[in-house]
Amino acid sequence: MYDVIIIGGGPAGLASALTLGRALKTTLVIDNDNPRNKVTEHSHAFLTQDGVTPSTLRQNAQHDVDKYADVERLNDTVIDIKKIEQYFEVQTLNSTFKARKIMICTGLKQQLPHIDGIEACYGKSVFYCPWCDGYELKDQSLIVSVPSEHITFMAKLVSNWVSDIIMNPSDDNHLTQEDIKYLQNKNIQLINGKIKRFEHDNGQLSRVIFEDGKTITRSAGLVGIELDSHFEFLTSLNLKRADDDSIDIDEFGETSVKGVFVAGESSTIRPSQLIDAASSGNNIAKFVAMQIIDEDDIE
Numbered sequence: 287m288y289d290v291i292i293i294g295g296g297p298a299g300l301a302s303a304l305t306l307g308r309a310l311k312t313t314l315v316i317d318n319d320n321p322r323n324k325v326t327e328h329s330h331a332f333l334t335q336d337g338v339t340p341s342t343l344r345q346n347a348q349h350d351v352d353k354y355a356d357v358e359r360l361n362d363t364v365i366d367i368k369k370i371e372q373y374f375e376v377q378t379l380n381s382t383f384k385a386r387k388i389m390i391c392t393g394l395k396q397q398l399p400h401i402d403g404i405e406a407c408y409g410k411s412v413f414y415c416p417w418c419d420g421y422e423l424k425d426q427s428l429i430v431s432v433p434s435e436h437i438t439f440m441a442k443l444v445s446n447w448v449s450d451i452i453m454n455p456s457d458d459n460h461l462t463q464e465d466i467k468y469l470q471n472k473n474i475q476l477i478n479g480k481i482k483r484f485e486h487d488n489g490q491l492s493r494v495i496f497e498d499g500k501t502i503t504r505s506a507g508l509v510g511i512e513l514d515s516h517f518e519f520l521t522s523l524n525l526k527r528a529d530d531d532s533i534d535i536d537e538f539g540e541t542s543v544k545g546v547f548v549a550g551e552s553s554t555i556r557p558s559q560l561i562d563a564a565s566s567g568n569n570i571a572k573f574v575a576m577q578i579i580d581e582d583d584i585e
């Protein structure tokens with residue numbers, strides 16, 4: 287029986303493991319090596335690791351964690367978790383494990399917009415997060431395709447970096463007069479209509495083709511993506527959801543099922559950054575360790 291099983295070995299999971307290992311808690315990290323940022327070539331904005339590849343950042347973090355005798359890491363996929371009296375049973379594709387506490391650090395599931403060619407461009411010349419990639423996009427000709435309700439916000443944010451921007455509402459909803467006036471005042475071009483295809487050369491965007499046949503030349507894009515935390519392996523736990531559909535947690539990251547905690551991007555349905563996820567893992571792992579210390583103190 288482990289003290290803690292962490293599901294997900296990204297920055298949230300590995301920072302949690304580091305804290306738990308240093309707190310002498312036996313910890314198993316189960317990860318299937320499929321983080322959202324796998325497609326991108328460089329990770330930005332993580333102190334001491336700015337510009338490294340996502341896999342280098344992960345290997346460096348694994349190296350830190352592997353120094354601690356109480357931490358084990360396993361490459362496997364968790365398919366179910368059951369609460370059995372005072373402990374949890376974690377079922378993977380290949381085995382079953384037991385733990386007193388569970389940390390969910392699986393990030394978020396993402397759905398890209400239905401645009402031909404987007405998979406090849408995503409992470410190379412098309413992104414979603416200006417804070418992660420805006421600096422690298424500053425000299426590009428940009429298409430920003432997001433739902434109408436985010437048009438003004440994204441125009442304001444992205445024009446911090448980029449001067450050549452075309453905004454495209456990705457849904458059929460109409461922009462308000464205020465939205466249109468805002469874009470006009472900033473000299474930002476607006477193109478309505480659904481995007482059919484991103485033409486590209488090995489992931490490098492060259493042209494954007496709309497469903498009505500309109501074609502524009504662009505070298506990079508920012509798109510709105512859909513995110514959720516409805517992982518199938520959580521079904522048996524039947525965790526309570528908050529109003530915004532994220533997993534309902536208290537200020538210590540604990541869910542409606544006592545002993546199950548969430549850290550990193552999985553704790554919201556909004557995208558965050560690597561350093562936020564690592565910070566969250568470090569923070570929540572202390573509460574997990576403290577709960578174990580408290581319980582052992584009473585026994």
Ligand SMILES: Cc1cc2nc3c(=O)[nH]c(=O)nc-3n(C[C@H](O)[C@H](O)[C@H](O)COP(=O)(O)OP(=O)(O)OC[C@H]3O[C@@H](n4cnc5c(N)ncnc54)[C@H](O)[C@@H]3O)c2cc1C
Pocket residue numbers: 293294295296297298299316317318319320321322323324325326328329330331332362363364365391392393394408409413414415418419517519549550551552557558559560561563
């Ligand atoms: C294209 C792109 C570019 C980005 N660029 C940057 C950047 O430059 N800088 C930055 O700070 N952030 C960037 N991000 C955001 C960053 O990737 C996330 O903020 C961060 O990865 C969240 O960390 P996490 O540990 O919560 O989740 P993740 O890093 O997603 O890790 C979750 C882990 O859980 C594993 N997992 C999921 N389900 C299971 C299961 N059932 N069983 C076992 N393992 C499972 C996954 O394989 C994964 O390894 C980018 C994201 C994308 C999509």
